[in-house]
Amino acid sequence: MALVSTLLFAVVAYLVVTRSPGWPRVQTTFFSPQVALDSLPEIARGLLLNLRVLVVGGVLVLVVGLLVAIARTLRGPAFAPLRLLATGYVDLFRGMPLIIVLYLVGFGFPALGLQGVPTSPFVLGTAAIVLVYAAYVAEVFRAGIESVHPSQRAAARSLGLTHRQSMRIVVLPQALRTVTPALLNDFVALQKDVGLISVLGAIDAVRSAQILVGRSFNFTPYVVAGLLFVLLAVPTARIADAVSARARRRQQSGHLL
Protein backbone atom coordinates (compact mmCIF):
# COMPACT_ATOMS: atom_id res chain seq x y z
CA MET A 1 0.00 0.00 0.00
CA ALA A 2 2.76 2.41 0.99
CA LEU A 3 4.60 1.51 -2.17
CA VAL A 4 1.57 2.08 -4.36
CA SER A 5 0.76 5.49 -2.88
CA THR A 6 4.41 6.53 -3.13
CA LEU A 7 4.57 5.50 -6.77
CA LEU A 8 1.30 7.27 -7.53
CA PHE A 9 2.56 10.44 -5.93
CA ALA A 10 5.82 10.25 -7.89
CA VAL A 11 4.00 9.82 -11.17
CA VAL A 12 1.67 12.76 -10.49
CA ALA A 13 4.55 14.98 -9.44
CA TYR A 14 6.51 13.97 -12.53
CA LEU A 15 3.59 14.77 -14.83
CA VAL A 16 2.90 18.13 -13.16
CA VAL A 17 6.51 19.20 -13.45
CA THR A 18 7.19 17.95 -16.98
CA ARG A 19 3.90 19.37 -18.33
CA SER A 20 4.58 22.82 -16.87
CA PRO A 21 5.17 25.54 -19.48
CA GLY A 22 8.68 26.37 -18.26
CA TRP A 23 9.87 22.74 -18.10
CA PRO A 24 11.81 22.54 -21.41
CA ARG A 25 13.88 25.56 -20.47
CA VAL A 26 14.44 24.35 -16.89
CA GLN A 27 15.41 20.94 -18.24
CA THR A 28 18.19 22.27 -20.44
CA THR A 29 19.56 24.82 -17.94
CA PHE A 30 19.37 22.67 -14.77
CA PHE A 31 19.35 19.06 -15.91
CA SER A 32 21.55 18.88 -18.96
CA PRO A 33 23.18 15.41 -19.02
CA GLN A 34 26.07 16.66 -21.15
CA VAL A 35 26.92 19.55 -18.83
CA ALA A 36 26.58 17.26 -15.83
CA LEU A 37 29.05 14.79 -17.30
CA ASP A 38 31.52 17.51 -18.27
CA SER A 39 31.40 19.22 -14.87
CA LEU A 40 31.56 16.08 -12.73
CA PRO A 41 35.37 15.64 -12.57
CA GLU A 42 36.04 19.21 -11.53
CA ILE A 43 33.28 19.25 -8.92
CA ALA A 44 34.39 15.87 -7.57
CA ARG A 45 37.91 17.24 -7.21
CA GLY A 46 36.45 20.17 -5.27
CA LEU A 47 34.53 17.74 -3.08
CA LEU A 48 37.83 16.24 -1.97
CA LEU A 49 38.58 19.54 -0.23
CA ASN A 50 35.19 19.40 1.51
CA LEU A 51 35.99 15.87 2.63
CA ARG A 52 39.30 17.00 4.08
CA VAL A 53 37.52 19.75 6.03
CA LEU A 54 34.95 17.18 7.14
CA VAL A 55 37.49 14.69 8.46
CA VAL A 56 39.85 17.17 10.12
CA GLY A 57 36.97 19.32 11.37
CA GLY A 58 34.93 16.35 12.58
CA VAL A 59 37.77 15.04 14.73
CA LEU A 60 38.54 18.50 16.14
CA VAL A 61 34.86 19.12 16.89
CA LEU A 62 34.68 15.95 18.97
CA VAL A 63 37.86 16.73 20.89
CA VAL A 64 37.08 20.42 21.54
CA GLY A 65 33.41 19.70 22.25
CA LEU A 66 34.29 17.04 24.82
CA LEU A 67 36.85 19.25 26.56
CA VAL A 68 34.41 22.17 26.75
CA ALA A 69 31.67 19.87 28.08
CA ILE A 70 33.97 18.53 30.79
CA ALA A 71 35.02 22.07 31.68
CA ARG A 72 31.37 23.00 32.11
CA THR A 73 30.68 20.10 34.47
CA LEU A 74 33.65 20.79 36.80
CA ARG A 75 32.54 21.72 40.31
CA GLY A 76 34.23 23.83 42.93
CA PRO A 77 35.41 27.42 43.13
CA ALA A 78 38.89 26.60 41.76
CA PHE A 79 37.34 25.82 38.38
CA ALA A 80 35.00 28.81 38.25
CA PRO A 81 37.04 30.77 35.65
CA LEU A 82 37.32 27.74 33.37
CA ARG A 83 33.61 27.01 33.76
CA LEU A 84 32.74 30.61 32.98
CA LEU A 85 34.98 30.66 29.94
CA ALA A 86 33.43 27.46 28.60
CA THR A 87 29.90 28.76 29.19
CA GLY A 88 30.69 32.05 27.47
CA TYR A 89 32.20 30.24 24.50
CA VAL A 90 29.15 28.01 24.08
CA ASP A 91 26.72 30.93 24.38
CA LEU A 92 28.62 32.97 21.82
CA PHE A 93 29.18 30.39 19.13
CA ARG A 94 25.90 28.55 19.45
CA GLY A 95 24.07 31.80 18.86
CA MET A 96 26.10 33.11 15.95
CA PRO A 97 25.26 32.09 12.37
CA LEU A 98 28.00 29.94 10.87
CA ILE A 99 28.29 32.19 7.85
CA ILE A 100 29.13 35.20 10.07
CA VAL A 101 31.78 33.22 11.93
CA LEU A 102 33.22 32.17 8.57
CA TYR A 103 33.47 35.77 7.43
CA LEU A 104 34.93 36.99 10.72
CA VAL A 105 37.53 34.24 10.98
CA GLY A 106 38.19 33.92 7.27
CA PHE A 107 38.63 37.60 6.51
CA GLY A 108 39.32 39.04 9.96
CA PHE A 109 42.32 36.92 10.90
CA PRO A 110 44.33 37.47 7.72
CA ALA A 111 43.52 41.20 7.90
CA LEU A 112 45.38 41.38 11.21
CA GLY A 113 48.51 40.78 9.17
CA LEU A 114 50.11 38.94 12.09
CA GLN A 115 53.17 36.79 11.55
CA GLY A 116 52.35 33.11 11.52
CA VAL A 117 48.58 33.51 11.21
CA PRO A 118 47.50 31.11 8.48
CA THR A 119 45.77 32.60 5.46
CA SER A 120 44.66 29.40 3.73
CA PRO A 121 40.88 29.26 3.36
CA PHE A 122 41.10 25.55 4.19
CA VAL A 123 42.62 26.22 7.62
CA LEU A 124 40.49 29.27 8.40
CA GLY A 125 37.29 27.66 7.12
CA THR A 126 37.92 24.55 9.18
CA ALA A 127 38.65 26.69 12.25
CA ALA A 128 35.38 28.60 11.86
CA ILE A 129 33.36 25.42 11.42
CA VAL A 130 35.03 23.82 14.45
CA LEU A 131 34.30 26.92 16.58
CA VAL A 132 30.59 26.72 15.84
CA TYR A 133 30.09 22.96 15.80
CA ALA A 134 32.18 22.30 18.91
CA ALA A 135 29.85 24.63 20.81
CA TYR A 136 26.85 22.53 19.73
CA VAL A 137 28.57 19.23 20.38
CA ALA A 138 29.76 20.41 23.82
CA GLU A 139 26.10 20.81 24.80
CA VAL A 140 25.29 17.35 23.46
CA PHE A 141 28.13 15.87 25.50
CA ARG A 142 27.11 17.83 28.59
CA ALA A 143 23.54 16.57 28.37
CA GLY A 144 24.96 13.05 28.06
CA ILE A 145 27.23 13.45 31.09
CA GLU A 146 24.36 14.83 33.15
CA SER A 147 22.08 12.00 32.08
CA VAL A 148 24.31 9.52 33.90
CA HIS A 149 22.71 9.06 37.32
CA PRO A 150 24.71 10.56 40.23
CA SER A 151 24.58 7.18 41.96
CA GLN A 152 26.96 5.87 39.30
CA ARG A 153 29.51 8.48 40.28
CA ALA A 154 28.94 7.72 43.97
CA ALA A 155 29.57 4.02 43.31
CA ALA A 156 32.75 4.80 41.40
CA ARG A 157 34.06 7.16 44.07
CA SER A 158 33.18 4.70 46.84
CA LEU A 159 35.50 2.18 45.18
CA GLY A 160 38.34 4.69 45.53
CA LEU A 161 38.39 5.86 41.92
CA THR A 162 39.50 9.48 41.56
CA HIS A 163 37.23 12.06 39.96
CA ARG A 164 39.15 11.69 36.72
CA GLN A 165 39.01 7.89 36.74
CA SER A 166 35.28 7.93 37.53
CA MET A 167 34.73 10.26 34.59
CA ARG A 168 36.84 8.27 32.15
CA ILE A 169 35.81 4.74 33.10
CA VAL A 170 32.27 5.10 34.42
CA VAL A 171 30.56 8.33 33.34
CA LEU A 172 31.87 9.11 29.85
CA PRO A 173 31.35 5.64 28.32
CA GLN A 174 27.70 5.71 29.42
CA ALA A 175 27.28 9.32 28.31
CA LEU A 176 28.78 8.56 24.90
CA ARG A 177 26.40 5.70 24.36
CA THR A 178 23.45 7.98 25.12
CA VAL A 179 24.52 10.79 22.80
CA THR A 180 25.73 8.81 19.79
CA PRO A 181 22.45 9.30 17.85
CA ALA A 182 22.51 13.05 18.46
CA LEU A 183 26.18 13.23 17.45
CA LEU A 184 25.48 11.41 14.21
CA ASN A 185 22.70 13.85 13.40
CA ASP A 186 25.09 16.73 13.97
CA PHE A 187 27.56 14.99 11.68
CA VAL A 188 24.97 14.90 8.90
CA ALA A 189 24.53 18.66 9.31
CA LEU A 190 28.30 19.15 9.30
CA GLN A 191 28.59 17.21 6.05
CA LYS A 192 26.69 19.83 4.14
CA ASP A 193 27.93 22.84 6.08
CA VAL A 194 31.50 22.11 4.97
CA GLY A 195 30.26 23.43 1.60
CA LEU A 196 30.14 26.90 3.16
CA ILE A 197 33.92 27.25 3.10
CA SER A 198 33.39 28.26 -0.54
CA VAL A 199 32.52 31.77 0.71
CA LEU A 200 36.19 32.15 1.69
CA GLY A 201 37.27 31.41 -1.87
CA ALA A 202 38.38 27.83 -1.29
CA ILE A 203 37.96 25.85 -4.49
CA ASP A 204 35.64 23.20 -3.07
CA ALA A 205 32.69 21.46 -4.73
CA VAL A 206 30.39 24.46 -4.39
CA ARG A 207 32.95 26.98 -5.66
CA SER A 208 33.88 24.70 -8.57
CA ALA A 209 30.24 24.45 -9.52
CA GLN A 210 29.92 28.22 -9.29
CA ILE A 211 32.87 28.71 -11.64
CA LEU A 212 31.45 26.19 -14.11
CA VAL A 213 28.06 27.89 -14.03
CA GLY A 214 29.67 31.22 -14.74
CA ARG A 215 31.56 29.75 -17.65
CA SER A 216 28.66 27.84 -19.29
CA PHE A 217 25.60 29.90 -18.24
CA ASN A 218 24.05 26.57 -17.27
CA PHE A 219 22.97 25.71 -13.72
CA THR A 220 23.45 21.95 -14.00
CA PRO A 221 26.78 22.01 -12.06
CA TYR A 222 24.89 23.23 -8.96
CA VAL A 223 22.57 20.26 -9.23
CA VAL A 224 25.58 17.95 -9.60
CA ALA A 225 27.29 19.45 -6.54
CA GLY A 226 24.06 19.26 -4.55
CA LEU A 227 23.53 15.62 -5.41
CA LEU A 228 27.11 14.77 -4.46
CA PHE A 229 26.50 16.23 -0.98
CA VAL A 230 23.31 14.22 -0.70
CA LEU A 231 25.19 11.04 -1.64
CA LEU A 232 27.69 11.86 1.09
CA ALA A 233 24.97 12.34 3.71
CA VAL A 234 22.75 9.35 2.99
CA PRO A 235 24.93 6.62 4.54
CA THR A 236 25.45 8.62 7.75
CA ALA A 237 21.75 9.34 7.96
CA ARG A 238 20.97 5.61 7.69
CA ILE A 239 23.56 4.78 10.35
CA ALA A 240 22.08 7.49 12.59
CA ASP A 241 18.61 5.96 12.14
CA ALA A 242 19.84 2.50 13.02
CA VAL A 243 21.72 3.70 16.09
CA SER A 244 18.73 5.72 17.31
CA ALA A 245 16.43 2.76 16.88
CA ARG A 246 18.81 0.55 18.83
CA ALA A 247 19.14 3.12 21.62
CA ARG A 248 15.34 3.40 21.81
CA ARG A 249 14.95 -0.35 22.05
CA ARG A 250 17.54 -0.53 24.78
CA GLN A 251 15.86 2.23 26.75
CA GLN A 252 12.48 0.55 26.48
CA SER A 253 13.91 -2.68 27.80
CA GLY A 254 15.12 -0.68 30.80
CA HIS A 255 18.79 -1.02 30.06
CA LEU A 256 19.75 2.50 31.04
CA LEU A 257 19.23 3.61 34.61
Added chain:
Amino acid sequence: MSAPVLDVRGVVKAFGSNVVLRGVDVAVAEHQVVALIGGSGSGKSTLLRCASLLETVDDGQVLLDGEDVTDPRVDADAVRRRLGVVFQAYNLFPHLSVLENVTLAPTVVHGRSRAEARDEATALLERVGLADKAGEYPDRLSGGQQQRVAIVRALAVRPRVLLLDEITSALDPELVGEVLRVVREVAEQGMTILMATHEMGFAKQVADTIAFLDAGVVLESGPPAQVLADPQEARTRQFLARVIDAGRL
Protein backbone atom coordinates in the same frame (compact mmCIF):
# COMPACT_ATOMS: atom_id res chain seq x y z
CA MET B 1 38.90 -4.43 73.58
CA SER B 2 41.15 -2.89 70.93
CA ALA B 3 40.42 0.43 69.27
CA PRO B 4 37.44 0.33 66.91
CA VAL B 5 38.05 -0.03 63.17
CA LEU B 6 35.45 2.64 62.47
CA ASP B 7 34.67 5.28 65.04
CA VAL B 8 32.09 7.95 64.31
CA ARG B 9 32.35 10.72 66.90
CA GLY B 10 29.87 13.52 67.33
CA VAL B 11 29.14 13.80 63.63
CA VAL B 12 26.95 16.72 62.61
CA LYS B 13 25.52 17.04 59.12
CA ALA B 14 23.00 19.54 57.76
CA PHE B 15 21.52 20.06 54.32
CA GLY B 16 20.77 23.77 54.30
CA SER B 17 18.60 24.38 57.36
CA ASN B 18 17.71 20.68 57.69
CA VAL B 19 20.03 19.37 60.43
CA VAL B 20 19.99 15.62 59.82
CA LEU B 21 22.75 14.44 62.17
CA ARG B 22 23.14 16.31 65.48
CA GLY B 23 26.16 14.60 66.97
CA VAL B 24 26.12 10.91 66.18
CA ASP B 25 28.45 8.45 67.94
CA VAL B 26 28.84 4.93 66.58
CA ALA B 27 31.83 2.63 66.94
CA VAL B 28 32.43 -0.64 65.10
CA ALA B 29 35.08 -2.92 66.54
CA GLU B 30 37.01 -5.40 64.42
CA HIS B 31 34.94 -8.43 63.32
CA GLN B 32 31.81 -6.82 64.73
CA VAL B 33 28.52 -6.08 63.01
CA VAL B 34 26.65 -2.93 63.94
CA ALA B 35 23.12 -2.43 62.63
CA LEU B 36 21.66 1.05 62.32
CA ILE B 37 17.91 1.17 62.68
CA GLY B 38 15.58 4.11 62.63
CA GLY B 39 12.62 5.59 60.84
CA SER B 40 12.64 6.73 57.25
CA GLY B 41 14.49 10.03 57.02
CA SER B 42 16.25 9.54 60.36
CA GLY B 43 19.62 9.91 58.64
CA LYS B 44 20.90 6.33 58.30
CA SER B 45 21.99 6.81 54.68
CA THR B 46 23.46 10.21 55.47
CA LEU B 47 25.52 8.72 58.29
CA LEU B 48 26.85 5.97 56.01
CA ARG B 49 27.64 8.51 53.29
CA CYS B 50 29.55 10.59 55.83
CA ALA B 51 31.44 7.50 57.00
CA SER B 52 32.38 6.64 53.40
CA LEU B 53 33.39 10.25 52.68
CA LEU B 54 30.74 10.61 49.99
CA GLU B 55 29.54 13.57 52.08
CA THR B 56 31.65 15.96 54.12
CA VAL B 57 30.74 16.32 57.79
CA ASP B 58 29.93 19.73 59.28
CA ASP B 59 31.35 18.80 62.67
CA GLY B 60 32.72 15.78 64.51
CA GLN B 61 35.10 13.14 63.28
CA VAL B 62 35.22 9.80 61.55
CA LEU B 63 38.18 7.70 62.64
CA LEU B 64 39.31 4.78 60.51
CA ASP B 65 41.81 2.64 62.39
CA GLY B 66 42.38 5.60 64.65
CA GLU B 67 43.07 8.07 61.84
CA ASP B 68 40.79 11.09 61.51
CA VAL B 69 39.71 10.73 57.88
CA THR B 70 37.50 13.84 57.94
CA ASP B 71 40.62 15.99 58.22
CA PRO B 72 40.67 18.03 55.00
CA ARG B 73 44.37 17.24 54.53
CA VAL B 74 43.59 13.53 54.24
CA ASP B 75 43.40 12.11 50.70
CA ALA B 76 39.75 11.06 50.56
CA ASP B 77 40.32 8.78 47.56
CA ALA B 78 42.95 6.86 49.50
CA VAL B 79 40.54 6.47 52.42
CA ARG B 80 37.70 5.22 50.22
CA ARG B 81 40.02 2.52 48.91
CA ARG B 82 39.98 0.99 52.37
CA LEU B 83 36.17 0.85 52.52
CA GLY B 84 33.56 -1.27 50.81
CA VAL B 85 30.16 0.27 50.14
CA VAL B 86 26.97 -1.41 48.94
CA PHE B 87 24.00 0.73 47.99
CA GLN B 88 20.27 0.19 48.12
CA ALA B 89 19.96 0.41 44.32
CA TYR B 90 23.02 -1.84 43.62
CA ASN B 91 24.63 0.85 41.40
CA LEU B 92 26.45 -1.66 39.24
CA PHE B 93 28.06 -0.16 36.14
CA PRO B 94 25.67 -1.11 33.31
CA HIS B 95 28.28 -0.83 30.54
CA LEU B 96 30.64 -3.29 32.21
CA SER B 97 30.24 -7.04 32.61
CA VAL B 98 29.90 -8.61 36.04
CA LEU B 99 33.58 -9.56 36.03
CA GLU B 100 34.64 -6.08 34.89
CA ASN B 101 32.50 -4.50 37.62
CA VAL B 102 34.28 -6.61 40.20
CA THR B 103 37.85 -6.29 38.88
CA LEU B 104 37.70 -2.56 38.11
CA ALA B 105 38.83 -1.22 41.49
CA PRO B 106 41.36 -4.00 42.22
CA THR B 107 43.15 -3.34 38.92
CA VAL B 108 42.71 0.40 38.42
CA VAL B 109 42.83 1.56 42.04
CA HIS B 110 44.87 -1.10 43.80
CA GLY B 111 47.23 -1.89 40.94
CA ARG B 112 46.74 -5.65 41.10
CA SER B 113 47.45 -7.67 38.00
CA ARG B 114 44.53 -8.60 35.77
CA ALA B 115 45.08 -12.30 36.37
CA GLU B 116 45.16 -11.91 40.14
CA ALA B 117 42.05 -9.70 40.15
CA ARG B 118 40.22 -12.12 37.88
CA ASP B 119 41.07 -15.15 40.00
CA GLU B 120 39.99 -13.42 43.16
CA ALA B 121 36.77 -12.13 41.54
CA THR B 122 35.95 -15.59 40.24
CA ALA B 123 36.47 -17.10 43.68
CA LEU B 124 34.23 -14.46 45.28
CA LEU B 125 31.53 -14.89 42.62
CA GLU B 126 31.71 -18.63 43.24
CA ARG B 127 31.06 -18.05 46.92
CA VAL B 128 27.85 -16.14 46.20
CA GLY B 129 26.76 -18.64 43.56
CA LEU B 130 27.29 -16.39 40.53
CA ALA B 131 30.43 -17.79 38.91
CA ASP B 132 28.46 -18.59 35.77
CA LYS B 133 27.34 -14.94 35.42
CA ALA B 134 30.85 -13.44 35.19
CA GLY B 135 30.44 -12.56 31.50
CA GLU B 136 26.88 -11.21 31.77
CA TYR B 137 25.90 -7.56 31.87
CA PRO B 138 24.05 -6.32 34.97
CA ASP B 139 20.75 -5.75 33.17
CA ARG B 140 20.55 -9.49 32.47
CA LEU B 141 20.53 -10.30 36.19
CA SER B 142 17.72 -10.28 38.75
CA GLY B 143 17.81 -7.69 41.53
CA GLY B 144 19.04 -10.26 44.01
CA GLN B 145 21.81 -11.36 41.68
CA GLN B 146 22.81 -7.75 41.02
CA GLN B 147 23.00 -7.02 44.72
CA ARG B 148 25.15 -10.10 45.30
CA VAL B 149 27.49 -8.86 42.57
CA ALA B 150 27.55 -5.45 44.27
CA ILE B 151 28.59 -7.13 47.53
CA VAL B 152 31.33 -9.01 45.71
CA ARG B 153 32.47 -5.78 44.06
CA ALA B 154 32.80 -4.17 47.51
CA LEU B 155 34.60 -7.22 48.95
CA ALA B 156 37.04 -7.38 46.04
CA VAL B 157 38.92 -4.33 47.36
CA ARG B 158 39.56 -6.27 50.64
CA PRO B 159 37.98 -3.50 52.70
CA ARG B 160 38.68 -2.83 56.37
CA VAL B 161 34.99 -2.28 56.91
CA LEU B 162 31.89 -2.91 54.84
CA LEU B 163 29.14 -0.26 54.77
CA LEU B 164 25.72 -1.57 53.72
CA ASP B 165 22.81 0.81 53.14
CA GLU B 166 19.48 -1.02 53.21
CA ILE B 167 20.74 -3.38 50.59
CA THR B 168 17.55 -5.46 50.49
CA SER B 169 14.90 -2.76 50.48
CA ALA B 170 14.79 -2.44 46.68
CA LEU B 171 14.36 -6.19 46.25
CA ASP B 172 11.27 -8.30 45.69
CA PRO B 173 10.52 -10.17 48.94
CA GLU B 174 11.48 -13.55 47.53
CA LEU B 175 14.95 -12.26 46.62
CA VAL B 176 15.78 -10.83 50.05
CA GLY B 177 16.85 -14.16 51.50
CA GLU B 178 19.62 -14.88 49.02
CA VAL B 179 21.23 -11.50 49.67
CA LEU B 180 20.96 -11.72 53.45
CA ARG B 181 22.49 -15.18 53.32
CA VAL B 182 25.57 -13.71 51.66
CA VAL B 183 25.84 -10.94 54.24
CA ARG B 184 25.55 -13.46 57.07
CA GLU B 185 28.33 -15.56 55.58
CA VAL B 186 30.56 -12.54 55.12
CA ALA B 187 29.90 -11.53 58.74
CA GLU B 188 30.65 -15.04 59.99
CA GLN B 189 33.98 -14.93 58.22
CA GLY B 190 34.92 -11.97 60.37
CA MET B 191 34.21 -8.92 58.20
CA THR B 192 33.67 -5.70 60.11
CA ILE B 193 30.27 -4.33 59.07
CA LEU B 194 28.18 -1.22 59.61
CA MET B 195 24.75 -1.64 58.05
CA ALA B 196 21.53 0.34 57.88
CA THR B 197 18.57 -1.98 57.72
CA HIS B 198 14.82 -2.32 58.01
CA GLU B 199 15.14 -6.07 58.46
CA MET B 200 14.86 -6.34 62.24
CA GLY B 201 14.86 -10.13 62.21
CA PHE B 202 18.10 -10.16 60.31
CA ALA B 203 19.65 -7.49 62.53
CA LYS B 204 18.74 -9.56 65.55
CA GLN B 205 20.50 -12.64 64.18
CA VAL B 206 23.62 -11.06 62.72
CA ALA B 207 24.37 -7.85 64.58
CA ASP B 208 26.48 -7.63 67.70
CA THR B 209 25.18 -4.15 68.36
CA ILE B 210 22.04 -2.35 67.31
CA ALA B 211 22.01 1.44 67.24
CA PHE B 212 18.69 3.26 67.09
CA LEU B 213 18.95 6.57 65.26
CA ASP B 214 16.32 9.15 66.09
CA ALA B 215 16.12 12.93 65.68
CA GLY B 216 19.74 13.11 64.57
CA VAL B 217 21.34 11.20 67.46
CA VAL B 218 21.88 7.56 68.48
CA LEU B 219 19.19 7.43 71.09
CA GLU B 220 19.89 3.93 72.28
CA SER B 221 22.35 1.20 71.43
CA GLY B 222 23.34 -2.21 72.75
CA PRO B 223 23.07 -5.92 72.03
CA PRO B 224 19.99 -6.92 69.98
CA ALA B 225 18.46 -8.76 72.88
CA GLN B 226 18.44 -5.57 74.88
CA VAL B 227 17.53 -2.95 72.27
CA LEU B 228 14.89 -5.02 70.52
CA ALA B 229 13.44 -6.91 73.45
CA ASP B 230 13.83 -4.46 76.28
CA PRO B 231 14.24 -0.93 74.92
CA GLN B 232 14.88 1.75 77.52
CA GLU B 233 13.61 4.72 75.56
CA ALA B 234 9.97 5.50 74.81
CA ARG B 235 10.87 6.53 71.23
CA THR B 236 12.57 3.19 70.60
CA ARG B 237 9.50 1.34 71.89
CA GLN B 238 7.27 3.41 69.58
CA PHE B 239 9.47 2.71 66.58
CA LEU B 240 9.60 -1.03 67.30
CA ALA B 241 5.85 -1.13 67.80
CA ARG B 242 5.40 0.39 64.34
CA VAL B 243 7.83 -2.11 62.87
CA ILE B 244 6.00 -5.01 64.52
CA ASP B 245 2.71 -3.69 63.15
CA ALA B 246 4.27 -3.68 59.70
CA GLY B 247 5.22 -7.33 60.22
CA ARG B 248 8.96 -6.85 60.05
CA LEU B 249 9.90 -8.38 63.39
